[in-house]
Amino acid sequence: MIQTRIESMVENRIGLSASAIGSDVIAKAIDRRMKIFGMNKIDTYLDSLERSGKEWNELIELLVVPETWFFRNRESFIFLSHYITSQWPLKHKNRVLRVLSIPCATGEEPYSIAITLMDAGMEENQYFIDAVDISSIALDKAKEGVFGPESFRGRNLSFRDRNFEPVVNDREKRFVLKPSVRQKVRFLQGNLINSNILANEMPYDIIFCRNLLIYLSVKAKQKVVHNIGRMLARNGILFVGHVERPLVGNSEFTWIREPSVFACTKKKLSIKDKSSDLRKKTPRRKQKVFSSKKVPASSRFASAGVHKKPDNAKMSCQQPSFLQKPPLGIEEHDNLSNNEKIMKMATLHADQGDLEKARKLCKECLNENSLMIPANFLMGLICQAMNEEDKAEKYFNKTVYLDPNHYEALGHLAFIMERRGEPGRAVQLRLRADRILKREGATIENEE
Template sequence: MGWQLQSVPELDDDQFERWCVLLESRIGMQVAPHQRSFLQIQIARRVRELKFTGFDEYFDYIQKGIPGLMEWRQLIDRLVVRETSFFREPDSLEFVCSELRRRMAERSLEGGFDVWSLGCATGEEPYSLAMELNNCFEASGLAPQFSITASDVSQQALQQAKEAVYSSRKLEKISQENIQRYFSEIEPGFWQVDSGLQQRICFTAINLLDLAKVPMVPMDIIYCQNVLIYFRRWRRREILDELVTRLKPGGILVIGMGELVDWSSSLVTRVADNRVQAYLRCE
């Protein structure tokens, strides 16, 4: 008889702590006590699928050689929460568009408008940004001059984002005008993002713990929504300290409301807008 999911014992306190330490050291993910059951279920499924004898054998396996590294990536795809949707943060999206419109009015778009979407998951956020930015350019009668870098730690999520195919349910928050403009139904109930919009976005794998090692051109907008909540407060500060160095002079960092309320940096000032939590890079 093969290994059965129900036969696996629960993670004991020591095992749970080992997994928490490993996840935080590798990707910065903090596992709260109430997430213990979720962690156990996901690990147990991989133990069953790979026919290991238990949690400890699997734990040792993922730390050895290339096979272990490849399996680690498989596990991360299951553990990283990718709850997202199109136009999830309308106030933040409108804020970015207002900044673009201001620059267009001031004729200060030399070199284009570069945006970085962190924790992009399966792509809904960067595609929402791309639709809004493209609409702004078209409304102004200007040729689109923007690019979006979209990053995530999950290779599987990035692959889905690159494929750019979404179910009808996923499109429920998108206006009919935007659906007609930027999507085509490729089969009943499934829609493909317009290829021209796709070409505006570069999807890439980035671990936020390795930001200092990531080469990247300075950005006009760094859009970091609902990402910092997975990290400890001191690490959130480290991430933000690194991100602001990647802004162009006059660039703006946008984070989720309340994700870190007591952070400050000499490189930026808080934007006076109660709808969003954003920081302007000093000139």
Template sequence: MTPAQSLLRAATGLNLSKAVVDRAIKNRMEQTAAADAEAYLRQMTPEEMTALVELVVVPESWFYRDPQAFAAMTEFVRARLGTEPGRLLRILSIPCAGGEEPYTIAMVLTDAGIPAANFMVDAFDISPTCVARAKSGIYGRNAFRAQDLAFRDLHFTSAGDGDYRVNDSIRQQVRFKQGNLLEFDLSARTGYYDVVFCRNLLIYFDKPTTKAAIGKLRALLADDGQLFAGYAEVPSFCQHGFTPLSYNQAFGLLKDSAAPAKLPRVPHAPRVPAKAPPPPAARSIASPPSLPTTTPLPLPPLRSRAPATRQAVTPTAAPGAPPAAAADLLAAARRLADLGDVKAAEKHCRDHLAQHPESAEAYFILGLLNELTNKPKMAEDYWKRCIYLQPDHYEALCHLALLAEANNDASGAAALKARAARIYKRQQAS
């Protein structure tokens, strides 16, 4: 790891590639007229660090992204207010990117008839620019990707030039602040939040940072609260005191009061446009503890990793590129897939396979991309290639089990589940 990478990791916790960091520093050197990278780093100030961080944490989100999480949250809020009508429910969105997620939370609860006096959303992001944009409440066409845009007519007014502004009735339900989860002071916020949304942040952390972040989130969440993650992050939460919520495709979690983990349940799969898999360097997908293997596995959607995705796409490497560039191809493929750019993501996978024809992970991502585009047969073929090359690829086995169930192949699904369960046990033991 270079000194610049170490510096940015210390500041953000993010596991950033050398290419991304070098590109950001080059940009800032041009802006500050620094003679060379060493001189630039020596002259680093808090203000310049903020500017540098802005270049490596590029948020990508939109309204009503992965709606099942919001549906599960609404059920939870209704149930809580059913027993305590006068209660104020506190909800946390971190990272909040440009505000699309916290505003969606406020719109969903408002549309569900939850009184404004009964909920408040706190939204944090490490980027001051993101927070400023969120506070402005003005969004362009790219933020409105849901199939049903009736919410836009209800909760926004035209701001001219094709932009829309969130209505004040929704804006007043969200409080935006700049902040880094890893630096949160928990003294006044232990057990403070009834619901926490932290989707697709951990995928950019190494294992120690992931553990520290989950510890912070666990402390912030009430013992009987709910947390919503990106589906590739569910396994990490389950390794650190959480258990999956039984709500299909919501990727929700509860604090785990039981000690031992059970058998794997849902391959809260990678993150590809419905969630693209995490960058290799940041990935730590064991497998979530869950219900017995006889329980049907809910099929994870393949839209995009959750909200507030931080992305920095690495350019395609040329033939003959060194191994690090090849690894960047897969990281870029996941991020492009998360942005919904299936063709570009597929090209990155194929470029990677041109260099590494036996890459199980590339075939796995291609399977996800084909599932996303409703080509289950091709997805199945790619996942079979994946487990041929890597027989213990847990997520690929889980996806194949889901396909077998969808095709009414009960015995095939049972065999794949049992195989995945054995792999999960071995991973947990090691």
């Protein structure tokens, strides 16, 4: 089939997997392009696609998902600000901080980073930010620095008052970003699956790579993760999207244990670590944890806390069980139950910012099976993102009720308690979460 050939081209050249973005989306894009040329045969279109780089770029523009907004997953920026004001100056006196945003889409992410660093008190010459995307349309929009209401989500928009000017008499109610922020970001066009991407650049201290891996084929994911490993400085920090942690894996990265912050650092492998890594088989402990839990058989949500037997024998034994999940690969699971398929869609919608749709799908699952742990947890995340903390609390509580070792739900509950001004309860929840981590770590060591 010609469409399958075009899908393979897309996957091989830019990594986007047809099963993640949808074959129907690809079919519609092809159809749109063919209509422009008045073509009625798809093989004629394939011909022009193979011959013309320009046509290839046009098609790609219809396939990419440039969904983004300012301060998406705000906790990551709070964490960044904290790191910049506390740890960075101690470790890197007088060194310029290098930050990379990949992919940057229409610029909201790198500009949020710039605003965070400015607010944290960094001087203009103390940092710089590179931002890469494959879409030239998205990059042009980013450089222009004019943003509509869809770029500003959530209730706390004080950053907008400080850094933007409203466009005068604009029916679309857009805002222009101040030049002082705009000039802090260098935008570059690039394909992140290319092995030589930014090959001549020095390593970056902070990399944001969020909401790309979920759309990629297994092979493309590996390439991007490999590239990130090369581009990230030795003690650098990588931020990923909330469902992408298992896609990055545990073998090369150590995850930072901070609720709602999906970040990690590169693992320091000593010669001793390397040789013991090779010796290690999948620890026996995992079998025990998985078989003793009544959890849905194949949930794959990055943060849903479902313990599944990992297939990565190199996985570090120091990691708690909630981190030991198999890659999230959206496309590589065909034997999903109906509920699991719905949850997969719900996660994708949540990640794309369509929280209403995600919530509707989650509810569908919960109506079928109110004990489904990932559905309860994702509902908690969605409610939290929609600033409905009471509801979020209810769902996180239910998650913990169903899975008392759900470290992440405990972390979110602690976070809610802190915000509500109940530090005592927050501390208790954090201690409980810490005990889980320690207990699981101890079990591993005992059985080694």
